[in-house]
Amino acid sequence: MASEKGRGATRNEASGRFNIPHREADGDWLDALPAIDGLAPHRRTSVTIERARRIITRNNSPDIAFSQSINAYRGCEHGCIYCFARPSHAYHDLSPGLDFETRLFAKPDAAKLLKEELSRSNYRVAPIAMGTNTDPYQPIEREWRITRQCLEVLAECRHPLFITTKSNRILRDIDLLSDMARDRLVSVALSLTSLDPLVARTLEPRAPHPLRRLDAIRQLAEAGIPVLTSISPVIPGITDHEIEALVARVADAGAREVSYIPIRLPHEVAPLFRAWLDEHYPDRAGKVMSIIRDMRGGRDNDPDFRTRMRGQGVWADLIRTRFIKARMRAGFTGERLTVRTDLFRPPEGPQMRLF
Template identity: 80%
Template sequence: MAIEKGRGATLNGGSHRFNLRQREADGDWLDAVEHLDGPVPRRRTQVTVEHPRTILTRNASPDIGFSQSINAYRGCEHGCIYCFARPSHAYHDLSPGLDFETRLFAKPDAAKLLRAELSKRNYVVAPIAMGTNTDPYQPIEKDWRITRDILELLVETRHPTFITTKSDRILRDIDMLADLARDRLVAVMLSVTSLDPAIARTLEPRAPHPLRRIEAIRQLSAAGIPVTASISPVIPAITDHEIEALVARVAEAGAREVTFIPVRLPHEVAPLFRAWLDAHYPDRAAKVMAIINDLRGGRDNDPDFGTRMRGQGVWADLIRTRFSKARKRAGLGAERLTLRTDLFRPPEGAQMLLF
């Protein structure tokens, strides 16, 4: 199996759910293209501009702690093999595999659309979550700056927001985040899945080095911005041995809280993850999947509310116990953070300000 350097997925297969066609070997020259023409050129990231009519997504899931969110991008160049958002690419007749990492969509009108939403007379203020599907600070944000445009509007309107990322690129916007934090209008969750660079390089190949993320936690915390660290996903026999070290490290850096979720493998993520295991951890692939199946009630994935975020069975209990003890030793868990909603003011130029 050819592994493309700098990419997470080892496959670019189709989706049986949406009839996305997947090429099968049929004896023609394409089956031997690499042998005939040499290695296939590395994929370059392509970005397609998307013009949605609205930008806020509403959520009513009982085990997710936000009611509305914004996703500035579809697809994610970080290439995390475990990403639960991968299956969404099948809706575009693209593969949840390498296409998800290389064929991205950007929404440059996001801030403009949000301004229109916040200007409505019947708008009800609730924290807007960013980074719930794909990372708002993935590499293309450097040039597109869509997340920064959104943040500028949130600062202007004093609107609360939750931000989830695994990139230290968030430090670029520390000025605005500190401004919001002074009024208890922002909370950041920063993901650190492993402290081992060798694991990180294959698990999340284009995400920043783990130590850069630890440093981002430190700088955000020093600026007065409340940071929760996520060590999700915990992957049995791959990253679970790091639970205690991860919790201690993020606490030392200034995280106010830490969370975890056992690895989830919805839809096309499961076969992609299995292929990744075969390529990078063939010595333990069967063991990893056996534990995951035990965690998920005998399946690759558990989609049920209530258990999908926690897992079940002996392995889930063991991971949860270890995490709880590590968290307690680190002195975390005493603080409950809520964001203010009473400071919101509609955008300048909104119709309601004319009266």
């Protein structure tokens, strides 16, 4: 199956991890069109309303810097081929491939649920992360505005927040974010993978242009909002040659700190990425996967908490050394972007606050 214009994955097979049968061509009329009359279908994006019971998700992973998060959406229209969240679509009997980027779920009750959870007497304040699974500023946020509604609740409650995104759509909410930043209640991690628009177009087909993301970093910084840039993922043989240029450009744009993560290929992401390589980089597909496997202990993916975010071996050490040197040359100091937790106040109920 060839890639579809504006989409990242080249395949749409269902996962086999949950005993769900692979989707055959005649199981979806869009998939069947090429076989029927040779037409290449234009796969439309659909959004299904999800009625969640709770909106705050908690984790205790030792290599993740937050304990609770909010995901307003499932699936992501950005279509990043490397996205580690793709396997989550298999829980819904959908493919981590094209379904992940075209069959989306939205949680319109998120702000209401958030107010309810923050109002509980046993709630203990800790920074909430947004964008940890799928992007809170993907294209459908323009109409659904669920991220904006959650931000309004958090701003009212003076609740600390971390946001991760690769979209300049975050600038729409600069009024709320700058207000929170004055009290040191928010920091933003804006992801930038490549400066080459041709590479970015195949890696992240519906994410904003790299120059727009650099401009977003600049505008956020000028508004007093602390910005970290995540150069993630670093893909050997595809984007690793840009490490030094990326670090220098984000420093010039005003980022306060910079980080990176070598590419991870959990579960169904590995075969999707291999198929993507075969289509877009057939001349080096074998070499790229060989280096990735070398960094991941001989496997496509390393799920170990100790090494999954860093990689191991000669190639991982080389990338780490180059990144550290580039970071020092750009003037980054290792500043930790922290947020305050002492200003929290529960949401107002039916009775207004007395003070």
